[in-house]
Amino acid sequence: MTNISITDFRRIREANIDLNPKLTVLVGNNGTGKTTILEAASYCFGWFNSEVGKNNSTAKSLLESDVNINSAKFADVSIKLKIGDTSISSNLARPTEKYPATIKSNLEEIRMLARAYRTASTVSEINYPLFAYYSVDRSDIKGIQKSGLNELNNFPSTLYDGYKKALDGKCDFNEFSTWFLEINNLSNADEINSASKIKNEISVLMSSWNKLKDMKMEAAAKVMKENIEQKKSELSSLLKKSQPIYKKQLECTKEAFLSLIPGLTRVGIDRSSGTAEIIFEIFGEKINASKCSKGQQTVIALVGDLARRLTLLNSSLENPLHGQGIVLIDEIELHLHPQWQQFILVNLGKTFPNIQFIVTTHSPQILTTVKPECIRGLKSNNDNKIEVISNFQFSEGAEAQYVLEEILGVSSRPKIIQAVQNLYRYLELIKEDKWDSDEAKELRIYLDSWSGGYEPALIAADMDIRLRDFRRKKIKNEKNK
Template sequence: MHLTSLTLENFRCFEHLAVDFHPEFTVLIAPNGSGKTTVLDAARVALWSYVKGFDLGAGAGGGATLEIADVRLAPRPDGGMEPQLPARISAQGVWDDGMGERVWTQTRERVKPRSNAQENAAAKQLKTFASQLERQVRAGEAVILPLVSYLGTSRLWFEGRFTSAAKEVTLENSEYSRTSGYRGCLTYVSSFKAFCAWYGWVFRSYREEQILALERKQPLSETGQRFAGVIAVVTTAVDALVQEATGWHGLQYRASQNQQLVMDHPQFGTMPVEMLSDGTRNAIAMVADLAFRTYKLNPHLGAEAARQTPGIALIDEVDMFLHPSWQQTIVSSLRRAFPNIQFIVTTHSPQVLSTLPRDNIREIALTPAGGMARMPDFSPLAHESGAALAKVMGVHQAPPLPIQDDIHQFELLVRANQEHSDEARALRSKLDAAGYQFHDSDLATWRFLASRRAMEGKST
């Protein structure tokens, strides 16, 4: 399953917007308030037609429909705002049912309270396709279920104080179903609490099987090996994203540490996940959500569930809380951990952009015609982040501070061989007092140009 494109009409800030997606990884960029998250939310609404076809997915949307509040408002001459109808989301993509690309839509033609958006025939067929997959699962068939996941900016904090507690709880019978991998997959709310409960249960069950094997002096049972495979799926995915950047690795459950999830570090030892930095916790929560869903959906894939499961993951602010050095590896880490997942993400990070060619980037902008989505003219792959900042994001590499005029004037004086003039000395003192530091290479270049200019003057 993957999305090829979305077309929005009168959806939130856009009168009209058409955006296509790379089949593997798409990064959406735009200034604040220009519609990046709107595009992700439109994709979320489009995928709801599939998820609601599962019994356990039906409550997973959290409002993943075209709501009255999503209808674009346009100003009236009298100063009021008027809803613009119809509002429509059209998605084009492949469902892996052998029928090729389809176009399915949700349309809202009324803003009457308690009125509903309408689906076209293809959207209803997508729900039917999901229901058919559910029947195959219940019949014991090893059918592949695609991942669907929305990770918004509230993924870390929405549940209140972040906790990695995995205390002993009784899992509902529905949690044993493969289709429970769709529960909460399109909500704005973090699902890390649910992951902790499930992973704690897996780890405790694995330890029980280990103890039984030791007591009986027998090899680990098939059940124990399955639990070991689950743990391997999660730890491998989390380590792929976190270990190289931070040193933290080996996500595990420890009853001796207040029944919490913990990780190991070669320097700092073993710490509860909730004690780690925001950036580390965010990365763990993000990749753990994806990994545990891939295994729940496709347990028959065993340790390869994360790598072999297809699907679509929507991530808002993929670089959230991450150090620039980590931002430079986040894309490659996600692709390595989940090579069959189509990622559609947003970012404000030039470091993220510097790891991608232009084919994977879409600039979103509001225009008088409604909206625009395009590939940038410049491909930032492997360039310095400053090039992505200037040539893709349209931002000057130097911030627009008042001292820029003084810096420029000092440069002109040095180039004119007047570095030791009273004006230059005064400017240098002013800049030093402000905390500005010149690059030695810049000063050397300006002085060289000044000396060459002086030599040319003597020769004439």
């Protein structure tokens, strides 16, 4: 996606944002419209997903409630996509009740794109792009599904399941669990459903062959034997073809988890209780997802959902996680410790290298891992028109304090705290050469007690005072000569 333009959609009166082809990070104060921008894009993507899956019920049109209450005309959401050298536009529109002109959405190009993929897939095996949206509610892992050892004989997932609920904003970990357990079983030859069907057919044929032999019907038995050998050949071919595919999918998914969860050394299946469930071995401890921390659950749910969808959509790739697509993530730092925040985007980019990520954040720790050309600062004026700032000069590798102040526009110290106010006043008095005033002395006593000698600003202030005192005495001595 190269651009998104919004007019009178919800609180946003006007916004026009050019996007980086690999990663765009939206920053701005609460209420600026970051989430609204992601949801606007997801509305447009929904028409591709629904057209591919032949399910228009999943596509969303703009509602009357989506139109800005101050609009006299209409709401409009427009996106521009680039696929190779081809540019595609799509827009959703909704007029106000009193607007006299006819306003229609223009979705033909994005729907034609979806139909082109669907048609091409009937001729040869192709890979589909992923369009997905993850909201702040994405990490709700509860009631983890456990499956009986004999309950996973069928494999219902199809390519189109890669789009199912992809834009609902949530990671369905139960869907992932079922899929992961299935491909784990399918990676073992005896568990492949198609193979089981052929085995049953062979068993029936063998029974018939034995009966024909007993009845001395040699000619019929010979034909039956040929059918049995043909079925055995089909079974052998199927196992050779299918088993490596599922093993590849399983290993790629495990590698995704290993690259994004600190301390994780193994992902496996525990069947000891008579049910099958996914177990994560983290720092030597075996735990299931429901027992992981909220931060771990957030990453597990996100990575699991992405891996499942990309694998379903790109089964012919050597590494399905290298499939293409656009992924929208609201508050990428959700529930993550600052240390995790410093690697989440970098490792997502490495694990899913052909995905364009568009994310929002309030975290300077996230921004210290992002190139400045990928950051879009959003400022809303009094009319809720969005000013987009994209000329940041420095961010990647910067100290968090610098990013907090220069990009997020927030003081590194909370000015609401009285001690901070006193510190700033004390430093101001020093600049005015009033460090030895009664006010300054009183403030210094307070600040020394507050900081316990650990405040670097006071240590630097002492050096400044010594230099200023030296200059003051020098000037005084020169006057007395």
